Amino acid sequence: MIPRPFDYERPRSVEEAVSILAGAGGRDAKVIAGGQSLVPMLSLGLARPDVLVDLSRLELNGIEAVDRRVRIGATTCHRTLELDPEARRLLPLAAEAARHVGNPRVRNRGTFGGSLAHADPAAELPVVAVAHGGEVVAHGPGGERRIPLAEFFLGYLETALGPDEVLVAVELERPPETSGVGFHEEAQRADDFALACAAAVVAPDGHARVVLGGVGDRPLRFEGPTDELPAAVEAAVEPEEDVFVSAAFRRRLAGVCARRALARAKEDAGA
Ligand SMILES: Cc1cc2nc3c(=O)[nH]c(=O)nc-3n(C[C@H](O)[C@H](O)[C@H](O)COP(=O)(O)OP(=O)(O)OC[C@H]3O[C@@H](n4cnc5c(N)ncnc54)[C@H](O)[C@@H]3O)c2cc1C
Incomplete structure (x- = not known):
C-alpha cells in the first residue's frame, strides 16, 4: 500500500x-x-x-x-x-x-x-x-x-x-557489581520477534528479579527467591493464543525463558 x-x-x-x-x-x-x-x-x-x-x-x-x-x-x-x-x-x-x-x-x-x-x-x-x-x-x-x-x-x-x-x-x-544478569529468548527463527523472552538480575543473596516479554500486553516484572521464580512466572502469566502458538505453550515458554535467564544471571554472579 x-x-x-x-x-x-x-x-x-x-x-x-x-x-x-x-x-x-x-x-x-x-x-x-x-x-x-x-x-x-x-x-x-x-x-x-x-x-x-x-x-x-x-x-x-x-x-x-x-x-x-x-x-x-x-x-x-x-x-x-x-x-x-x-x-x-x-x-x-x-x-x-x-x-x-x-x-x-x-x-x-x-x-x-x-x-x-x-x-x-x-x-x-x-x-x-x-x-x-x-x-x-x-x-x-x-x-x-x-x-x-x-x-x-x-x-x-x-x-x-x-x-x-x-x-x-x-x-x-x-545493578550492584556483585549481581549477575542474564537474558533468554525463544523465537521461531533467529530474526523473528520473541515468542517469549526474559531478562533477569540475581543478587548474591539469591534474591532475583525477572521480567518477561511476549506473554502479556507489556513487560511483566516478578521478584523473589531465584529458585521459586520460574514456577511463579508460569502460574501468573496469562498469555493469549495467536497464529504461531497456543496460550498453554506460550505459558510453558515463559517458564523456560525465566528459568534460563535466571540460570545465566546466577552463573554471571558466580553463585
Ligand atoms: C524486519 C524487522 C524485524 C524486526 N524485529 C524486531 C525484533 O525482533 N524485536 C524488536 O524489538 N523489534 C524489532 N523490529 C522493530 C525495530 O526494533 C525498531 O527499531 C523499533 O521497534 C523502533 O525503533 P525505531 O527507531 O525504528 O522507531 P520508529 O519506527 O521510528 O518509531 C516507532 C514508534 O515510536 C515513536 N518514537 C520513536 N522515537 C521516539 C522518540 N524519541 N520520542 C517519542 N516517540 C518516538 C514513533 O512515533 C513511532 O510511533 C523489527 C523491525 C523490522 C523491520
Missing part, C-alpha cells in the same frame, strides 16, 4: 520538535526515529499521520555512566548496544538482548528510544529497561518530565508519553 501524503519536518533542536508536535492542532503529528516500526506501519496503512517529525538532526545518541545509572540517548541504535565495547561493559544485559532484535540492517537503523516508545510487548529492549529500572526522560511543552520505567508501559503499543512529548533519553539503574 502507498502511504497517504504527509508533511515532513526535520527540526534542529528538541524544543523545535516539541513545538511542531504541540502546534499540530487537530492534525496527527508523529515522531520518526529509525523508522523500523513506523515505516512498515505507514506502508500497511496502520499509521496515517499528517506530519512526520524526523529526529535525525538532533544529537540524542550516546551512552554514558552517570553515578549509579547509565544514560542512553534516544536515537542510540541497537547495533551500538550490541557491539560498542563501552556499551557492552556498562549494559551487558542490553548487549545480549539487542542481538536478538531483527537482523543487522534493522539493528543499524532502529533506536533504543524508538523501541521503548513503540512499546511492542514482544520487543526485547523494553524488557531489559524494566529489568534495570530507572526513568524515561521526556521533553514536552512544559519542559523535561521524568517517567519511572515501572509506570511507562501502559499496554499494547501504549506508553505514558504524551502526543506532544519527545523521548530524549532513558536512564537505567546499574
